[in-house]
Each structure stands twice: as C-alpha cells, then as structure tokens.
Amino acid sequence: MRTFFAEAALLESLREIPARVGWALRIKILPALLDLTFLAYVWAATNATYSYFRFGFLSFSLLPWWWMVIVVVAVGAMWSAWDQTLGMKVVNRELSGETDFASRFLYAVLWPFFPLALLTAPFDPKARTPGELLAELTLTEVRLITYRPWYRTLTGWLALIAILSTLGAAVGVTKVEPGRLVTGFEKTIKFWRAIFSPRWDLLGLGLKLLGETVFMAIMATAFAVPIAVLLSFLAARNLMRGPLGRLIYVILRMIGSFTRSVDAVIWAIIFAVWVGTGSFAGVLALFVHSIVDLMKLYAEQIEAIDPGPVEAITATGANHLQVLRYAVIPQIINPFLSFTLYRWDINVRMATVVGMVGGGGIGFRLIQYLRSWAFPEATVLTILIILMVWALDWLSARLRAKLA
Amino acid sequence: MPHLVVENLTKVYERGKIRALFNVSFSVEKGEFLVLIGLSGSGKSTLLRCINRLVEPTSGRIFLNGVELTKLSPRAMRKVRRKIGMVFQQFNLVKRATVLQNVLAGRLGYNSTLSTLLGRFPKEDLRRAQECLERVGLLDKMYVRADQLSGGQQQRVGIARALMQEPELLLADEPVSALDPATSHSVMQYIEQINKDGVTVIASLHFLSLARRYGQRIIALKAGEIVFDGLPEAIDDRKFKEIYGEEAEEVEVR
Structure with missing residues (x-):
C-alpha cells in the first residue's frame, strides 16, 4: 500500500509540471522579458530622437549593439531591484523582504540570471529566481499600495522618457516638415482651379456610375444576408453546445475573424485578378466581407437574447422549431434588419473604395481621372459620392431608429 | 391516486x-x-x-x-x-411581441408545427385568447407590445399564457x-x-x-x-x- 501511495503522489506531482512551469513563465519570466523589451524600445527611440534632432539623420542605435545590451540589462536590473517595474505591475507583484541597500544590490547583480528559475520550476510549485533565493527577497502579490508620485519613481521617469522619445522618433521617422506646406503651395494652384470648375456635362455619366455602385452594394448585401443568417446560428455560443457544436463555433469564428481582418480593398484586388476588373470583382469583395461581418453581428445578437422566453415557450410544450419561431426570432428580427441596413450603408461607401482598385463602379472611373490629372472631371464624381453617402447616412440612421 | x-x-x-x-x-x-x-x-x-x-x-x-x-x-x-402551465419570476414574455402573440404561444403544443411557423392559429384559439385575457383583465391591451405593460400586467399576461394551455x-x-x-x-x-x-x-x-x-x-x-x-x-x-x-x-x- 505504501508504495502505491508513493507512486500515486509521484504521478500527481508529474501531472502538476505543466501548471508549475506555466506559473513560473507567467510570474517570473514574462514580466522580466517585457521589461527588457520595453527598455530596448526606449533605447531605440531615444537614440532615434537624439540622432534626428542633433545630427539630422535617423539611427536607432548610435553606439555598438553590445552597448545597448549592457545598458538595457543594467537598467533592467536596477529597475527591478528598486522599483515596481512595468512587468511586475502587469502581474501585480512587488519585491518584499528585507529591502535594505545590500540585498537590493545583490538582487540587482543576480537579476540577469532570472531565466534559471525555469530549471527548478518543474519540481517547485513556487520557483524562485537566483536573485530571490540569494538576496532573500521575493516577488509577492501587491498587498499594501504605497502611493508615491510618479516623479519619485524610476518607472515614472522611464515612462516619461518612453513617451517623449516616441514622439521624437515619430517626427523623425515620418519626416514631418511643416515648412513644406508653405513652400509647396503654389504647385497646387492649378489643382484648386480645376476643382472649382467642375465638368458638369459629365453629370449623366456620373449618375450612371453612381447607380452601378449602389447596385453593387445591393447585390453584395442581398446575397450575403441569407448565408450570414444561416452561419450566425452556427456561430452563436449559446446555441452551439457540446463538443461538436463548440468545434463548429470555434472554426467559424476563426474563419470569420481571419476573413474580416483582410480588408475589403485587398479582397477586391484578389477578385480583380480572379474574375477580371469590373463590378463583379467589387461585388465579390463586398460579398465576402459582408458575410463574415454580418455573421459576427448576427451571432452576437443571438448570444444576447433573453433566455427567459425560450424557457417559457419550451414549458408550454412547443417543439424546437416553434421555440425558434416564437421565442428566438421575435427577439432578433429587428436587430438583424438594423444590422443589414447598416451593412448595406457601409457597402455603398466601400463600393467606391473597392472600385478604385479594380472593382468597377464610380470609384474605378474616379481613380482613372485622378491618375490622369483630370481634376474637373474628378470633382463631379466626388461631389456625387459625397451627396450619396450623406443621403444614405441620413436614410439608414432614420430607418434604424425606427427599428430600435 | x-x-x-x-x-x-x-x-x-x-x-x-x-x-x-x-x-x-x-x-x-x-x-x-x-x-x-x-x-x-x-x-x-x-x-x-x-x-x-x-x-x-x-x-x-x-x-x-x-x-x-x-x-x-x-x-x-x-x-x-x-x-403543465408555468409562470416565472421575470414573466419571460417575448417583449417585442404583442400581448396577443404572447398569449397565443400557450397553444403551440396543440397546433401543427407548419401552421404555427406561418403564424396561423385556429379561430378557436383566438377566441380562447380573448377569454383568457378577459379573465386577467387585460382584454384592452391585446394589441399592445408586451414591454409597454407594467410588471403586474406582464405577469397577468404570463398567467393568461399558462391558462391557454388549459393546464391541470x-x-x-x-x-x-x-x-x-x-x-x-x-x-x-x-x-x-x-x-x-x-x-x-x-x-x-x-x-x-x-x-x-x-x-x-x-x-x-x-x-x-x-x-x-x-x-x-x-x-x-x-x-x-x-x-x-x-x-x-x-x-x-x-
């Protein structure tokens, strides 16, 4: 019996290993790595700022790279020993124990060896870094919040330096030169003159193209809605129970967020290659984007329904279809219509942009005019687009207010 | 028994x-x-x-x-x-639907799936719905949306829905x-x-x-x-x- 229990205990502790290592990674290793990354960034940003404003060129490391390593690690060690660092804040830890100068100094010296904590982590539920062990200081959860104004803390100063150097580096990287706004102005005079003399004889053509764009949006929305409705029920967490349901849910949500993260303009470029430039490519791009967007919006609406009516209708002896029809659909129908209108509104606006990259419609013609410096022509189309977007915005807002 | x-x-x-x-x-x-x-x-x-x-x-x-x-x-x-009729603490009405629709839902189990999916109920059920609403004193609210009613009125609609089932x-x-x-x-x-x-x-x-x-x-x-x-x-x-x-x-x- 004894050996059996000993073996069981061993098995138990083996099973704990992943959790222990995970804990050590989360509490001891990742915060320190976060601090090092932050300091390396501050190094790069300060170097960029200094070099740009002092010498007029951009350099992210004026000194050799090993200088950066030494400075970052040294500052990181001091920061960790004398203050609550960014990483420590993230995991809500602070250094506690005999915090006199000697132990803090020892902790700082040993701090660079923090990854060694991973060596003992599989066997020790509370793995410690060399600094913690030898300096007898431990990272414990923050208990007493001792308030110090930011300018009395190292973290505060580092944050200030990070913010200022970020702004400085940003000016350097984007080559901001306000002076050029003045010196370059006269070159645009021809452009302004053209803009204020629109070619009104193109109005008919413009309206035709505008119609094409609106129909692109209608097509994309109309075909996306039924598919999105079907998929949304499969992508609603509260309906998809059980292992198979959860799997479908996760897969659909993953495909959805991936497809949505690829911008409609990129989809338009893909489809322009696939089916050739023109309205059809634009419709397809909007169609794909609308499906996944509406699927997410619809599914979230289904997830937000009140379960009470579902329970009540089930209690009357209704079957699943009847419950769907009498408890679920009445709760989601108006939000669904509202989202559909909203998406159509977006699609009309996006149809213009999608058109510019080969998706047909008014956008395609507009970009052609702009490329060939035909500004009087471009102005007509731009005015039409503005009017249409404004009118649709107003219309769909009114309709959606009615549906609320 | x-x-x-x-x-x-x-x-x-x-x-x-x-x-x-x-x-x-x-x-x-x-x-x-x-x-x-x-x-x-x-x-x-x-x-x-x-x-x-x-x-x-x-x-x-x-x-x-x-x-x-x-x-x-x-x-x-x-x-x-x-x-088996049931009434609930939070009434559990479909708030966006009318009182009548909520009450008629009590008959779902008695009618065919197809006709109820199309929203059709026998005349008999409509008459019964009026009776039930009259019993709880809400006949005049028949076509009002459920979320327009006070808490007490909503619970009476809930009771009328249960009554529609002719519960034992x-x-x-x-x-x-x-x-x-x-x-x-x-x-x-x-x-x-x-x-x-x-x-x-x-x-x-x-x-x-x-x-x-x-x-x-x-x-x-x-x-x-x-x-x-x-x-x-x-x-x-x-x-x-x-x-x-x-x-x-x-x-x-x-």
Missing part, C-alpha cells in the same frame, strides 16, 4: 458540482395549493423545473396522474408539458418576487382563482406571509432537502428560524 408524486428526486449540476436537490419526496393531491418556501438557492426553482423537465433530474422519479414523466421521450414529454397543473416560480406588495396580492389572487377552478398549483414564494395567506400546505427546502412539510399554521418561530437561519426576521407583506 395523488395528482403528482415526486420520489427521491436528486439534481446535481455537473458544472461546479452543485447539489441543488437531494432525495426530495412528496406528493400532491388534485386541486391542492402547495407553496414552496426557502432561501434563495435552496432548490425551489430547480424542483419546479424538474417537474416539467426543463431541468433533467439526476436521479429519482416523478409521476403525474400515475405516468412516470422521468421516463418519457422528449416528444412524449412535450405532449405532457401542454397540460400550474407551476409558479416566484411569481410575485419582482412585484410590489399591492400588485403581488392581485397576481396571487388570480392564481388562487385558477386553483379554485380545479387546477393543482405549486408555487414558490419568498415571503412566508404570502405562503401562509395562499398556501393550503407548505414545503420548506433548505440546501436542497425538505426540512418542513405540513400546514401553514405549523410553522412557528422555531421552525421559521430553522428554515431561514438564526439571523432571519419575519417580514410581512400586507
């Missing part, structure tokens, strides 16, 4: 391993008005939902008119549910907890009237004073077990403290 028999009913919620009911047994005679009391979380709601199997019991048996409900297939259970058993899960005292009595009187018409009622109530006023018999639950089963008069101060804990003070709802 008793109307409803519950035998050794136990319910353990798998998630969190919470034991909601343990070895609960009792029986209810036809036409009885039984009141369940107990603290929040004592298992009253779970017990009511086990009876119409909105919640699946972990073990134990439930008989209605001698038929073992716990053995029925989902389809057969739906048939039985038609005869009415389960009421804290039907007046979301209402003010005056409205509480008005709603309880509708339920009492249904009971007088021969429907067996099992209602969970928060206030002992309401339980005493309306119940013919009281069952008290504590941590999922029956700690009292008897006449309302038999609950004295000592028994009260046993059910609700030493700290409790009895509060009157007038």
